[in-house]
Amino acid sequence: MPKILGDRYRLDAVIGNGGMGEVWRAHDQLLNREVAVKVIREHLADDESIRERLRTEAHLAGSLHHQNIVDVYDYGEHPDEHGRTTPYLVMPLVDGVSLSAMLKSRVALPVGETMSIISEMASALAAAHEAGIVHRDLKPGNVLLSASGRVMILDFGIARSTGGESLTKTGALIGTADYLSPEQASGRQATYASDLYALGIVAYTCLTGAPPFHRETDVATALAHIQAPIPELPDEILASGIGPLIESMLAKEPGQRPSASEVAAIAGELATTVPTEVERATDPDATQPGVTTPTVGVAAPTGVLPAVSDEATAEVVTEDRQRPRRTVLISSAVLALAAIIFALLYINQPTQVEVPDVRKMSSVKAAATLASKGFKVETHDVDAAGYKPGVVVTQSPEAGSDADKGSSVDLGVATGFVAIPKNIVGKSYEDAAKIVDKLGLVPQRNDQPSGETAGTVTTVDPSKRAEPGSVVVLTVSTGSGGNDSKDEKKKGKNKKKTTVEPTATATTEPPATDADADAGDPPAAP
Structure with a gap:
């Protein structure tokens, strides 16, 4: 954090904190007065919408002059040596x-x-x-x-x-x-x-x-x-x-x-x-x-009152x-x-109405839509691929069905995570990778010896849910290594002992392929 912003405002002490930034007690070196400076946090400073919000605040509040409105003196964007910009807003310091x-x-x-x-x-x-x-x-x-x-x-x-x-x-x-x-x-x-x-x-x-x-x-x-x-x-x-x-x-x-x-x-x-x-x-x-030390939030600077x-x-x-x-x-x-008229109208209305389709709406808009039809709303979280957080994935009762006014409609709202299907384990790597890819995730193969059939997936990491675009590690059995595979053990039991003459040539048959692997289809998106 630079100690002087815009070659003018010396930051002395933090007097407030919040989600967007900090409020500093500062000194205006040009006009020789104490001020409050709201400085945006570094991780938000690159967001143009945030900077636009501060510009709007400066413009709108700066145009209002009233004894019950805190003035805005100045707005600036301080560049640093790394090419980053620190937006700030200057206000009076009100005790x-x-x-x-x-x-x-x-x-x-x-x-x-x-x-x-x-x-x-x-x-x-x-x-x-x-x-x-x-x-x-x-x-x-x-x-x-x-x-x-x-x-x-x-x-x-x-x-x-x-x-x-x-x-x-x-x-x-x-x-x-x-x-x-x-x-x-x-x-x-x-x-x-x-x-x-x-x-x-x-x-x-x-x-x-x-x-x-x-x-x-x-x-x-x-x-x-x-x-x-x-x-x-x-x-x-x-x-x-x-x-x-x-x-x-x-x-x-x-x-x-x-x-x-x-x-x-x-x-x-x-x-x-x-x-x-x-x-x-x-x-x-x-x-x-x-109050001996001003108590303020992000947007609650303290200090000198506007002269009105x-x-x-x-x-x-x-x-x-x-x-x-x-x-x-x-x-x-x-x-x-109006309440009396509404009550009379409500009594004469049908007790059942058609449930609207609110899937793919934001949960807030869906709740408002259902409320306008006389329904109550309940929600639960759903991990689903292809849905942004807060979007309705499922609803019960289904859209188009009739339900009593005043009854509840349950909405499954997307969490922003993707559910990992349980049936991936046991599939061939190729089939499992297709499922993972279709879910918007990145499959990564990890070969490990095990007693399972060679070429099949034995574990999935993460096993339940993942963020969209993240890597899912599929551990695949090599069928060899520390322990013999089940097929090899079975072959060993049925193999007959033979005597090979020194002058004879030993021959072997090619290994059998695993034709019984479950190809399976990837699950349909909800």
């Missing part, structure tokens, strides 16, 4: 703690404090949406609470302009599973309303200490976003009047969610002041300790404060009416 770190310490937050956080986050989203930018990965780890109590959103790494191109492949999940909107989980494009759904999940998590739709796997979590009802909030939380706001933000249909400015106004009415670090350290009822006046959010928060509350309540009534 504070991430919301995710606070929740780990305090588990849950009171309604007033939660609404303060949500109101400021909504103000930031309103500014981003006004600029035509969708964040797409809103979560506690991307929210920073400064030492003065200000709430700031960061990490626009997978954000996009509403008119821009996606940085990911079609059908791929964008965002974090626990905070993914139903439309994103179904493979549709994220919109402004998707950010509001994620904000609703953040609010629910702050209030209860856990995201509402978390399941054991990302696929199950995504499916829960699509079809599971919102877990009911505790009575003491509902008594605050927060229920309709949370319900409207977590509406399954994007069109039924409020706007960011509406949420900012409503949450502001229920808000109290967010405690500063000093207040948390001195309040005997607070479990969050005072407190008046910047006044217009967003206070604009039309009465109308938004009525809008949310009306949306809740519409939701209730």
Whole structure:
């Protein structure tokens, strides 16, 4: 790791780590100020899509100037003597703690404090949406609470302009599973309303200490976003009047969610002041300790706050404060009416429907397709040749059959490994090699003496599963060596003793060939 990036930024100490890279406390030698620098990890630096993600983050976040959004000062790609490039992003150094770190310490937050956080986050989203930018990965780890109590959103790494191109492949999940909107989980494009759904999940998590739709796997979590009802909030939380706001933000249909400015106004009415670090350290009822060393994640730099006046959010928060509350309540009534209509329609629908064909789909898309038909989904792993990880290989019941609504469809999902057939052992090397080659593996012969028939495969390594394109060692019996083969022992028992005269010529018959080897056909691909 170079100590100075771009002949300007001196890296002093690591203050955060994550999957993509490290965040360093650094000194800007040109402007003589402390900054935070996010540096991509070396093994990811050669990936053009990663570099494009950072460029996009710099461009989008750099175009947003709001007191609740962390600024981006600079983006660069530092070349080294080996021809490699180190991408980096420069941000202000904000002294504070991430919301995710606070929740780990305090588990849950009171309604007033939660609404303060949500109101400021909504103000930031309103500014981003006004600029035509969708964040797409809103979560506690991307929210920073400064030492003065200000709430700031960061990490626009997978954000996009509403008119821009996606940085990911079609059908791929964008965002974090626990905070993914139903439309994103179904493979549709994220919109402004998707950010509001994620904000609703953040609010629910702050209030209860856990995201509402978390399941054991990302696929199950995504499916829960699509079809599971919102877990009911505790009575003491509902008594605050927060229920309709949370319900409207977590509406399954994007069109039924409020706007960011509406949420900012409503949450502001229920808000109290967010405690500063000093207040948390001195309040005997607070479990969050005072921060002496900033606690941050990959995208949670800490340090100097952007210079934005407190008046910047006044217009967003206070604009039309009465109308938004009525809008949310009306949306809740519409939701209730829609639920009644749906129930009546469901009663009159047939109890059995045709099972769609979801083979060769990604497991997420398959789950969404089945959920739209009223089915539940169960999955299990399958080692299968010719399938990428996460693709559906088998389904039960079969496509085209009729099944009860509400019943489960079991999906066999590819692991990315290839299963090694058990019947390879005992075959001739030629036949075994054909099977291995057809599976996308590389056969390698290893001759060894054994008591088995010469030319047949005795062991396979690996014996159960292998990565596509890897070598499979086929150990083949030579039928000779340390021990006689079974055929030779048998011949020895039946051989008659003969006397050969000194002048006679000894003759031998050519050895018999093994015509009984099982040629077999390689198994068909699943």
